[in-house]
Amino acid sequence: MGFRIRLPKGLAFLNVLIIALLALFLSGCASDDPQNALTPVGPVGRAEAGLFTTIYWIAVVVFVIVEALLLYTVIRFRRRPGNDGMPAQTHGNTALELTWTIIPCLILVGIAVPTLTTIASASSIPNTPDTLKVTVVGHQWWWEFDYPSQGVVTADELHVPVGTKVAVTIKSADVIHSFWIPKLGGKMQAIPNQVNQDWFEADQTGTYDGQCYQLCGTSHANMRFRVVVQSQADFQKWLADQKTVPPQPPASAAEVAKGYQVFTTGPCVGCHTVQGTDAKAKVGPDLTHFGSRTTIAGAIMENTPQNLATWLHDPPAVKPGSLMPNYHLTDDQVNALVAYLESLK
Ligand code: HEC
Ligand SMILES: [Cu+2]
Secondary structure: OOOOOOOOHHHHHHHHHHHHHHHHHHHOOOOOOOOOOOOOOOHHHHHHHHHHHHHHHHHHHHHHHHHHHHHHHHHHOOOOOOOOOOOOOOOOOHHHHHHHHHHHHHHHHHHHHHHHHHHHHHHOOOOOOOOEEEEEEEEOOEEEEEEOOOOEEEEOEEEEEOOOOEEEEEEEOOOOEEEEOOOOOOOEEEOEOOOEEEEEOOOOOEEEEEEEOOOOOOOHHHOEEEEEEEOHHHHHHHHHHHHOOOOOOOOOOHHHHHHHHHHHHOHHHHOOEOOOOOOEOOOOOOOOOHHHOOEEOOOOEEOOHHHHHHHHHOHHHHOOOOOOOOOOOOHHHHHHHHHHHHHOO
C-alpha cells in the first residue's frame, strides 16, 4: 500500500511562493554589500563571522538529522488500514533519554568554547603604543569622532590607518545609540553616562559603512557614518590637515568672506565650532574642516555644494526630526554659507 501525501492546491502555491521569496531574499546577500558582516575585512569581524558560520553549520547538521528521524518515524510508523488499535505505549527508555540529554549538552559545550574565546578576544581592548585611540560620541542623529592624543575632532567620517588596532571609547550625548561597522567588527552600545570600550582593525584600505544599531528616535535610520581606512602615510597627512586650522576669516573670494560674516553673526555659533572663530559650541558637528569631509549630516548625503544648500535651506526636511532647525535663510545667505563652509578644508 503506497504512502501518498496530497497537498491542497493552495498549499502547493504557498510553497512556490515561499521558495520564490527565499530566493529573492538570499539574492540580496551579494558579497559586495557594503554592510555585509559575513564578508569581514579585519580580525575582529573575521572572528565573529567565523563563530557565526561554525554555529550555523552545527545547527544545519542538527536540523537535518532531527528532521530525517522525524520524517522516517512519521512514514515508517504511520497508521495502516486494518490496524485501528492503539499502538504499544512506551514509557521511559533510559538509553534514549540519556542519549538525547547528553548529545545536546555536548553540542552546547562545543559551541561554548569558541563563543567564549571569541568574546574574550573581542573584548580585550588593545593597549600597545601603536594602538590608535578614538572616542566616539553618539548624538541624535550623527556621530562625533575625537582623537584625544592628536587633538582632532570630526564628524560623519572616522579615518583610521590600515593594519592598525583601533581602540574605541564609546559614549552618548543624549539617548542610547549603538556603534556598528558591519565589515570590521561587533556592535557596542553608546549609553549616556557610561563609557564602553571596543576595538577593531581593518586589513584593507577602503571606505566601510557604519550604522547606528539602536532605535534612537525619528532619524535613527539616518544616523550613519563612514570608516575611511587609509595607508599610514595618507592617514598622517589627513591628521596633519585636520590639526591645521584654516585661516579665519578665510583670505579668499568675497563670497567666502560674506559666508564667514553670515556664519559668525548668525545662530550657527550657538551650536557649532569652527576653530579660529568665536564659534565654540558643541551641540552640532565641529565644522572646522567641514570642506574636507565627503558626507553631510550623519553620512546621509554626499558633501556637494548643492546638497549642502539643500541642507541649509531646511535641515528637518532632509532629516526628519533634525535638531538643527530651519532658519529660513535667504538664497543669498545660503550661497555665501556654502562657499564659506566648503572652503574649510
Ligand atoms: C540649535 C543648534 C544648531 C544651530 C543653531 C545650527 N546648527 Fe547646524 N547642526 C546642528 C546639528 C544638531 C547638526 C547635526 C544634524 C544631524 O546630522 O542630525 C547640524 C549639522 C550641520 C551641518 C552638517 C555637518 C556635518 O558634518 O554633517 C552643517 C554644515 C551645519 N549644521 C551648518 C550650520 C549653519 C551654517 C548654521 C547657521 C545658519 C547652523 N548649522 C546652525 C545644530 C545646529
Ligand atoms: Cu542612534
